Amino acid sequence: MLALFDDEATIRHALAFEAALAHALAAESLISTEAADRIVLACKALHIEPAVLADEVSLAGTLAIPLVKRLRAELPPHLAICAHKGATSQDLADTVLMIQVKQASTLLLKDAARVVDALAGLATRYIGTPTIGRTLLQDALPISLGLRFAQWRAGLVDSIERVNREVALHARLQFGGAAGTRADLSGRGQAIAGHMAKTLELPAGEPWHARRTGVAGIAAAIGILVGALGKIARDVSLLAQNRIDEIREPVIAGRGGSSAMAHKRNPTGCQTALAAATRTPGLIATVLIGLPAEQERGLGGWQAEGPVLAEIFQLAAASASAMAQVVEGLDINEIAVSANLEAAGVGTDIGESSAIAAILLDIKPRG
Amino acid sequence: MLALFDDEATIRHALAFEAALAHALAAESLISTEAADRIVLACKALHIEPAVLADEVSLAGTLAIPLVKRLRAELPPHLAICAHKGATSQDLADTVLMIQVKQASTLLLKDAARVVDALAGLATRYIGTPTIGRTLLQDALPISLGLRFAQWRAGLVDSIERVNREVALHARLQFGGAAGTRADLSGRGQAIAGHMAKTLELPAGEPWHARRTGVAGIAAAIGILVGALGKIARDVSLLAQNRIDEIREPVIAGRGGSSAMAHKRNPTGCQTALAAATRTPGLIATVLIGLPAEQERGLGGWQAEGPVLAEIFQLAAASASAMAQVVEGLDINEIAVSANLEAAGVGTDIGESSAIAAILLDIKPRG
Amino acid sequence: MLALFDDEATIRHALAFEAALAHALAAESLISTEAADRIVLACKALHIEPAVLADEVSLAGTLAIPLVKRLRAELPPHLAICAHKGATSQDLADTVLMIQVKQASTLLLKDAARVVDALAGLATRYIGTPTIGRTLLQDALPISLGLRFAQWRAGLVDSIERVNREVALHARLQFGGAAGTRADLSGRGQAIAGHMAKTLELPAGEPWHARRTGVAGIAAAIGILVGALGKIARDVSLLAQNRIDEIREPVIAGRGGSSAMAHKRNPTGCQTALAAATRTPGLIATVLIGLPAEQERGLGGWQAEGPVLAEIFQLAAASASAMAQVVEGLDINEIAVSANLEAAGVGTDIGESSAIAAILLDIKPRG
């Protein structure tokens, strides 16, 4: 996941954007085929040292300026002007971000699906096993252990659907030019956007540079997924407490030890998921606070969005991967489950637990 | 909107919940028809002083305990036990909240639709009028004024759809009993939930008491809508600056004055929308932070959710209502629009503005 | 605490501001003594229905406009102009807020001091009692129970000092007039501010209307205090879990019951404190996000500040009061403490616990 958003990937996608643009401009006869071929070639050949570019980006305030400058330097003078024609910094930045969002979502949802599947297995296995349900951190009434797993899973399924929905709707090409009007393209802007979208495997659409509700929708959906994973981590870590002892994270070599206490087995996977669930809400708020962006491109809010979105995905990926490991190897102590239930002294009637769990398990995440 | 969430409405919905439950219990023969009738009658007749109840709620830590106590006191001793049977505090609290969410969304979206419609009118009218587009708070290139309005509208339309989607999916009945198992209902829990949902005009579904992703989805959707309204307010207030003078809020008696300067015309509607957009992100973060709730009912996070959701809706309603007034009466100074464009010295080519605006205007919010 | 910030109190303080201003203007011979006396009288006599004023405020976008209008209507025409002379809406709003902040802090710190004192007692009593220390929700090594209490107390003491410091530095009179220059006061502005500060029992100082770091400092300090109280609540609720059973909240009639389970004893005081600690961080973020306010008075961010600050104080007060009750009556089960320690199997060596606790207990909150 780190690799998806790192400087190298960003440069690679940026050059792919420029190549797709050149190709599209030629397809609409706005530049010559020769120019397009040369640009595409240059985009492939160009090697930019990430650290060097980073300094220039920091000075220029945008990735596009130094990158396009380098690209043009690779071209014969009369073709240099053909590169980046009709595009603006934000077209490049937003499109690159959406390529990354699409890849990152796919990667993230793979691990989330592992959690969903493992929970389905656990829920089915323990659908009739009574355990003490706890509310407000106090013993309440019996539930089936399978229902607990099915509820965890249902929260995840709902969250995955939301991510799928928002990404499908909003991870789109951005192509509008300096002020979002597709000027200087002889009226072929929409067609060019169509070609680019196809090449870059993103849906096309009208420019959305100053309309960030889609980005916020994606961010919020990921944030909710992190919360759903955090819910599982919270419960696992509470159930793993000594004296409760109902559940433990699997033993993984090198994991969960203590630098001072050899006897400890720390819930390190849950720690990762809970740290992510602690950090994500503030980042979602940051994306939302940028929504009232100034005019045709905001100052400050928009620039905050990209790194924050990348961070949200990193945290989500770390959480999903950690919880996949935790849930797939979950260590259930049926003796403690049963002993704690008995100690609670509230019988073993799990009501309609099994029926509810069965219905919840029948719900599949939709694309 | 205040009235939808105030103590009186909350008590009214809570009693409606208890009445619907009694009716459903009788329909499934778990209590007698007589008991149900008496409970329904008592729910209608019972008058509770909000201020007095508030103190008891604060002590008990939940609305249900003092409310059910009062309800039972109205019933003959042998029927008292029939009230609230099979339900728990959270069933009542969550269901009441979702009744309020549904009503509040309807009210909110009415004002949001006014903004959408007014913007469609403005976008159509000014679809061919060139104005200077501004990026990073600096003059950029011409755009059509109609495109600006169409983009504002498109952000709103997207946000309204998200609210509709999340509310339709997640504003559901909660009915699960003490630990979410529908215990003590002789296996008729699902049927009872079905009856209640019908009476209360909410979709039914499995208990979601400890699975709060739906609430978070609703909250985030409202938060994004507030941001989309804030975007409009940001731009109106920037365009209304002296020396820019392109747009002003309508003159409304008693509004936008200054206690010290008679000559001022303050953007008071935008102020309301921008204050809402400043306050909402932190509240969304609060809902998200509560997602990793403890076990079968969280401690702290869950209790934070209700008042915060109510606050989010209040802010959204204030914003939508203020911006409906602003946009419906927007005062456009075409002379300044034209003069500022000329002063920018970048010509008048608006590219494909009109075509883009036309496509954006064709998108209708979906239910 | 609710009463400190309600509409009635706000109106009362606003009239006190106007009276203090009139008095100060007369002292500097800018209005006649007769005018001042009439204004002061009118401020005392004026009764404004909060609900009616609220509607006007909402329309005007500021409290000062309708309030000053009513005040002037009470005066003979030739004196009406003397009221509010040299002041602006924000002078009134900010000064009223700071009067409320000062009162609210005093009230809040009283309850916080109760927690500090109760913890000192517990820490002293249990300074030598070994208990199992837990890290990452797992048994670690023994600590003294007194040290745990002393650590809770030290976090509170630090937080109280921060509140005292920020309130002393920043809860000041705001008096600058329309643009913060004390114009229209014949050069007597500073003297007038001095008189007003004395009357209103606030420190004077230069206008800070567009410089909100002090407000943010106060908000953050309260937020940290809420976190320190939340820390205690987190631990009490974890230690109160069944099977752990080391600590319980005191039994308070009407508190902590369950509408469905008679056997439960819920940590309702901790619930209040944890809900407050969940809600406060987002509110602090809201105050911080408003810091980059526009020019001589911001649009949106500033208006968000007042209600959010009031909410922060409400939450803090609820938390401090709840935790004072919890800690003063804390129910410690020494048998469980000892049994859990033994079960952990890590001996009873509490290291330098007692010495550390003694040093921590020696630290007193400073004004």
Place this chain on the structure above:
Amino acid sequence: MLALFDDEATIRHALAFEAALAHALAAESLISTEAADRIVLACKALHIEPAVLADEVSLAGTLAIPLVKRLRAELPPHLAICAHKGATSQDLADTVLMIQVKQASTLLLKDAARVVDALAGLATRYIGTPTIGRTLLQDALPISLGLRFAQWRAGLVDSIERVNREVALHARLQFGGAAGTRADLSGRGQAIAGHMAKTLELPAGEPWHARRTGVAGIAAAIGILVGALGKIARDVSLLAQNRIDEIREPVIAGRGGSSAMAHKRNPTGCQTALAAATRTPGLIATVLIGLPAEQERGLGGWQAEGPVLAEIFQLAAASASAMAQVVEGLDINEIAVSANLEAAGVGTDIGESSAIAAILLDIKPRG
């Protein structure tokens, strides 16, 4: 600033911690001088590849475990046990963080001081120059331009003082061992902490591992400083708008251009500061949300704190450095200042602006 918090620096400080500990243990005769010398030598010689360690840290959930393992591998078996004696992972992590906090604050405040000094110069120069003051984004009344600069400066000065205060109070050594009791140190724990504090040039103090109010205080103080810098950036960018034209960022080669519009001069320094002010509040909220940490070491909240604090400092440093450049080279257009004031038609009376500015300028940041 990046270098202060990167993996290499973290490893270097971690080894310095271990060396200081060894030295202190020997000084108190808990290990032999030979052991101490060998450990100190090993700490100096040990080269750890950051990328390799990062993977191990991610698995172990803590830096200390793999680092101490490598350190011990460098020692003869009989001395290996002497390394890290009495310490725990969190001692190392928290102490390293505080070394970084101290260094980062010093670096940050150097740039902040540049802004303060430049503003003092500007305020003095323009103390008598009238300019239009603007409230709610509308022309209000004249103020002196010098007063505006003096107010910006006063906000910064207050923020710098808060940072100094919090860092002085709370950037301390953490040394408590596994459960914060300084166990296994023969009662010499306090003395050992004293030696270590001296070596590491941090104040000593009692263990604060589970008491995070100090960290929150530091984070909030930095957040407020970022807001005070953001305030300047907000105003500069508004005053730099075309048609207003009163102020511009200095011309810096390679900065503020546009990839599509050669004529633009973007406020890129302000962009950096405003992006920082957009991102910081959510991060402060994250630190606050972690305050109610679980027991003797929290799960999730604590682990979120370190990277978030590092990020807050990075953003603050970027903002301070950008604004130092902006303010030191601020390009003031006196003709536009004067023309805009005249256009406002509210005269030129700046009231007591100069006197207020003079008092504000007299305030010096205190250490």
